[in-house]
Amino acid sequence: MKESVIVDVRNFTRRNAYVPAVKRAIAAALLLCGKKGMYEVSVAIVGNAQMRSLKQEWKGESTVTDVLSFPFSDFQEMKGARTQRVAESLGEIVICAPYAERQAKELGISVKDNMITLAAHGAIHLCGIDHEISEREYEKTLAIQKKVLQIVTKRVNI
Numbered sequence: 001m002k003e004s005v006i007v008d009v010r011n012f013t014r015r016n017a018y019v020p021a022v023k024r025a026i027a028a029a030l031l032l033c034g035k036k037g038m039y040e041v042s043v044a045i046v047g048n049a050q051m052r053s054l055k056q057e058w059k060g061e062s063t064v065t066d067v068l069s070f071p072f073s074d075f076q077e078m079k080g081a082r083t084q085r086v087a088e089s090l091g092e093i094v095i096c097a098p099y100a101e102r103q104a105k106e107l108g109i110s111v112k113d114n115m116i117t118l119a120a121h122g123a124i125h126l127c128g129i130d131h132e133i134s135e136r137e138y139e140k141t142l143a144i145q146k147k148v149l150q151i152v153t154k155r156v157n158i
Contacts, residue, residue, distance in 0.1 A: 004038045005030055006087055011045040015097040018112045021152055022119040026093070028148045029123035038087035041123065044094045051096035066103055067118040068094045069125035093122030113149060120148035 011017040104114035131141040
């Protein structure tokens with residue numbers, strides 16, 4: 001089976017979405033999470049108001065956050081439906097560009113590096129790894145994010 005990741009990025013802001021780096025980050029994260037085969041992931045780059053609205057709707061919190069992930073498997077299981085597709089749709093990642101910019105400044109890193117990390121973080125969640133469940137999952141998340149950043153910025157090969 002051919003390995004492939006299709007990443008559709010929609011930027012709903014006027015900010016730089018670093019699309020090529022975000023796409024590579026997601027592909028690398030999926031591979032490091034053990035995903036082999038053909039996958040699709042959607043990414044939305046949004047502003048503060050859109051992120052606040054999503055977080056309110058899905059988490060019941062009226063705050064802005066850096067990244068949210070919505071695994072499609074959750075919705076498919078609820079509906080009891082699986083469609084026949086060449087590539088499996090894993091879900092959608094939503095990144096808040098203004099939040100990512102502020103966060104990068106606070107962390108002393110480039111916005112591009114932070115976007116890479118957030119894209120990887122979202123992809124890790126789509127793979128079923130949840131850093132909020134246990135210390136082990138937290139450490140695994142950090143390790144994958146670090147490796148993805150190194151790969152995408154060409155600091156190491158996969």
